[in-house]
Amino acid sequence: MIRVLIVDDEALVRRGLAVLLRHEPDFEVVADAxxxxxxxxxxxxxxxNVMLMDIRMPGIDGIEATRRIANDPETNDVKVLVLTTFDHDENVFAALRAGASGFLPKDTEPERLLEAIRVVAAGDSLLAPGATRRLIEEFRRSAPRQAPRSGTLEVLTQREIEVLRLVAGGASNAEIAGQLVISYATAKTHVSRLLTKLDxxxxxQLVILAYEHGIVRPKQA
Incomplete structure (x- = not known):
């Protein structure tokens, strides 16, 4: 059972999401805020297990709420999936840096949202279609330009390079497994090793490293 907490300042949105989730046998809506x-x-x-988080709310916004949840040892296992009307807003990228596991626009089809919650609950990160290119461009615009660390990718195997390229294209672990014809567990292990080897x-951050080292170009994402 996936325990979900819904966070949005609009009551209609909260109630609508609760109705959608309660029709699914593997979801339990534990509360809303x-x-x-x-x-x-x-x-x-x-x-x-998963929080559906709005960004623009009274008091502290969804970015700060996500940061506090991710940085607290008592709640850092909680996965945050950001839902926003502004999928092009730079605040989305701030939410990812704060510790969100992914984001989707609020006009996402219900089936896609349900799939996304399951993906995030399973430990994957998720970016909405088209998000990878914007993520790269946002980091290019806001982050100080630094020369890539020499030899960073030399620690990777050829298979790990392939996995990095797919991650940079926005693929989930399940999609990586399907494209490389490997098991889901193996795909997840490859991604975990990438995170460890590339610090x-x-x-x-894997997307940015892939861009900086020419593994993927913005137009490919």
Whole structure:
């Protein structure tokens, strides 16, 4: 059972999402919250598997709420999936840096949202279609330009390079497994090794490393 906590300042959105999730046998809606402070408190009290997090809310916003949840040892296992009307907003990328596991626009089809929650609950990160290119461009714009570390990718096997290229293209672990004709567990292991070998915190950083080293170009993402 996937325990879900819904966070949005609009009651209609919260209720609509709750109705959608309660029709699925593998989901349990444990609570909802209308602002960031309530979200942080509910994360502690309910210990959900996944939080659906709005960004723009009264009090502390979804970015700060995500940061507090991700940085607290009592709640850092909670996965945050950001839902926003502004999938091009730079705040989305700030949420990813704060510790969110992924994001989707609010106009996502219901089936895609349900799939995304399951993906995030299983430990994968998820970016909406088209997000990878914008992620690269946002980091190019906001991050100080630094020369790539010499030899960074030399520690990778050819298979790991292939996996990195797919990660940079926005593929989930399940999609990587399908494209490389390997098991899901093997795909997940490859991604974990990439994070360790490249000293990357998350998949977003893997995307940037892939771009900086020419593994993938913005137009390919």
């Amino acid at each position: 209308a602002d960031g402070l309530s979200a942080v408190r509910q994360a502690h009290e309910q210990q959900p 990357a915190r998350d998949r977003a």
